[in-house]
Amino acid sequence: MRSSxxxxxxxxxxxxxxHSNPRDFHPPHMAELFGSWRPAGEDDSRSPCPLLNxxxxxxxxxxxxxxxxxxxxxxxxxxxxxxxxxxxxFLVAPLSAIVPEGGTLNLGDLLLHNFIEHDASLVxxxxxxxxxxxxxxxxWTKVAEVALLSSDGMSLSTRDFAQARIIxxxxxxxxxxxxxxxxxxxxxxxxxxxxxxxxxxxTASKISLVDFMFLFGLxxxxxxxxxxxxxxxxxxxxxxxxxxxxxxxxLSQQAST
Numbered sequence: 001m002r003s004s005x006x007x008x009x010x011x012x013x014x015x016x017x018x019h020s021n022p023r024d025f026h027p028p029h030m031a032e033l034f035g036s037w038r039p040a041g042e043d044d045s046r047s048p049c050p051l052l053n054x055x056x057x058x059x060x061x062x063x064x065x066x067x068x069x070x071x072x073x074x075x076x077x078x079x080x081x082x083x084x085x086x087x088x089x090f091l092v093a094p095l096s097a098i099v100p101e102g103g104t105l106n107l108g109d110l111l112l113h114n115f116i117e118h119d120a121s122l123v124x125x126x127x128x129x130x131x132x133x134x135x136x137x138x139x140w141t142k143v144a145e146v147a148l149l150s151s152d153g154m155s156l157s158t159r160d161f162a163q164a165r166i167i168x169x170x171x172x173x174x175x176x177x178x179x180x181x182x183x184x185x186x187x188x189x190x191x192x193x194x195x196x197x198x199x200x201x202x203t204a205s206k207i208s209l210v211d212f213m214f215l216f217g218l219x220x221x222x223x224x225x226x227x228x229x230x231x232x233x234x235x236x237x238x239x240x241x242x243x244x245x246x247x248x249x250x251l252s253q254q255a256s257t
Contacts (some may be wrong), residue, residue, distance in 0.1 A: 007226075011064070036165070038063060045064060046108060047110040048121070049107075073095070113131065119228075120165075146216070149164050155208050158204040162247035188237060205242065
């Protein structure tokens with residue numbers, strides 16, 4: 001059941017990618033399904049972050065991914081996906097290291113290795129030894145491998161993502177503390193912003209496989225996405241991150257016994 005569900009979703013995603021014309025992708029009979037989403041074209045700038053690429057593909061950020069101010073990005077994270085002012089500010093603060101005051105960035109600037117980009121990504125390849133910049137391309141084999149970790153064949157839970165992080169880290173160069181936090185924070189963030197709580201468990205969440213593949217694979221918003229009623233703030237993310245780390249520790253302990 002699990003593998004057939006994953007295969008079906010990947011087949012649909014593959015058709016979308018194969019027949020996407022970035023310059024004119026809006027099948028009239030599928031307008032409700034695809035909405036404003038357009039995949040990146042050759043001249044468009046994209047980052048290592050699926051969410052930022054999603055916002056550009058949706059036209060929420062400039063579709064070309066260029067000349068974006070930190071202030072614009074900060075406000076977009078609040079308005080488009082429902083982040084609290086504290087969390088949005090926390091996420092954009094590091095960008096001041098590469099964006100001069102009053103300046104702008106291109107999403108591709110974030111491909112600089114070990115700035116926010118890091119090895120052991122869930123869906124991107126590690127940077128080759130000696131390379132300064134990563135590739136923004138999604139590795140669909142990795143997307144499928146994460147999806148196959150679903151415990152119920154329909155969704156990915158905090159525990160499933162914890163297992164995915166353990167596997168990714170075993171395959172890659174060791175991460176320093178800063179980038180380990182970034183790597184663990186990504187699934188915790190996605191679960192809190194796009195997922196739903198698991199009934200009877202205050203800190204664990206899950207996201208459907210379809211929504212995961214849309215976000216991490218196609219870099220597009222889940223169909224029917226709406227912001228949470230209450231803005232997702234920094235303490236909420238920290239609680240989700242703590243739970244993910246606890247699940248990783250428990251899984252690692254199980255594996256060693």
